[in-house]
Amino acid sequence: MKKTISQLLQAALFTLLMVAFVPPLHAQKNAFVNTQYILNNIPEYTDAQDVLNSLSEKWQKEIAEKHKEVSEMYKKYQAEAVLLPADVKKKREAEIVEKDNEVKALQKKYFGPGGELFKKREELIKPIQEKVYNAIETIATTEHIAFVFDKAGSPTLLYGNPKYDISDAVLDELGKVMQTSSPGTRK
Numbered sequence: 320m321k322k323t324i325s326q327l328l329q330a331a332l333f334t335l336l337m338v339a340f341v342p343p344l345h346a347q348k349n350a351f352v353n354t355q356y357i358l359n360n361i362p363e364y365t366d367a368q369d370v371l372n373s374l375s376e377k378w379q380k381e382i383a384e385k386h387k388e389v390s391e392m393y394k395k396y397q398a399e400a401v402l403l404p405a406d407v408k409k410k411r412e413a414e415i416v417e418k419d420n421e422v423k424a425l426q427k428k429y430f431g432p433g434g435e436l437f438k439k440r441e442e443l444i445k446p447i448q449e450k451v452y453n454a455i456e457t458i459a460t461t462e463h464i465a466f467v468f469d470k471a472g473s474p475t476l477l478y479g480n481p482k483y484d485i486s487d488a489v490l491d492e493l494g495k496v497m498q499t500s501s502p503g504t505r506k
Contacts, residue, residue, distance in 0.1 A: 347465035347466065348462065348463060348464045348465055349464065349465060349466045349467070349468070349483070350459070350462070350464045350466070350467050350468075350483050350484070350485045351467060351468040351469065351470050351483060351484060351485075352455060352467060352468075352469055352470070352471075352484065352485055352486045352489055353469070353470050353471045353484065353486050354451065354469050354471045355471035355472065356471065356486050356505075356506070357451055357486050357489055357490055357493070358447070358451070359506050360490055360499055360500035360505045360506060361447060361451075361490075361493065361497065361498070361499050361500070362498055362499075362500070363447055363497060363498060364444070364447050367443035367444055367447065370439070370443060371436065371439060371440055371443065371444075374435075374436065374439060375430075375436060378429040378430070378435070378436070381425070382422060382425060382426050382429070385418075385421070385422040385425060386422055388418065389415060389418050389419045389422060392411075392414065392415050392418060393415055396408075396411050396412070396415060447497075450493060450496060450497060451489065451493065454489045454492035454493045454496075455467055455485075455489055457492055458485055458488050458489060458492055462485075464485075467485070487502065487505070490502075490505065
C-alpha cells in the first residue's frame with residue numbers, strides 16, 4: 320500500500336512538473352498586416368488603380384460636358400423665355416429637364432452602386448485581394464497565428480509591435496503566385 324501511495328504521489332508530482340514547465344498549448348498568437356502597404360507593393364494592383372483612375376477621369380469629363388450642355392440650354396432658354404409663346408416654353412423646359420435626367424442617369428450608370436466603375440473595380444481588384452487574403456491565410460495557418468488584424472485605415476488596432484507585422488512575409492508569399500516589389504524597393 321505504501322508503494323502504491325508513493326507511486327501515485329510521484330506520478331502526480333511528475334504530472335504537475337510537466338504541466339508547470341510545458342508552455343501552454345492554448346496560447347494564441349496574433350499578428351497584423353498593413354494591406355495598403357501590401358497592395359502598394361503589387362504592380363498589378365497599381366496598374367489596376369491606374370486603369371480605374373483613367374476610366375473615372377474620362378467619365379467625369381463626359382458628364383461635365385453634358386452638364387455644360389444642360390447649363391447652356393437653360394441659359395439660352397432664360398434669354399429667350401420672354402419672347403416665347405407658352406407652348407414653346409413648356410416644350411423647351413421639358414427638353415432641358417429630359418437632358419438633365421439623361422445626365423443624372425449617365426452619372427448613375429458610371430458611378431452609382433453597381434455602376435460601370437464598381438464592376439470594373441470588382442473585375443480588376445477583387446482577384447488581387449483574394450490572392451492577398453489567401454497568402455495571409457497560408458501564413459497564419461503555417462505560423463499557427465490565431466488572429467491577423469489589418470491596421471490599414473482601421474482604428475481597431477491602436478498599437479502593433481513591428482516585430483509582429485507580417486506584411487513583408489505576405490508580399491513574399493504573394494511573390495510565389497504573382498509579381499510583387501522586391502524587398503529592397505518596397506514603399
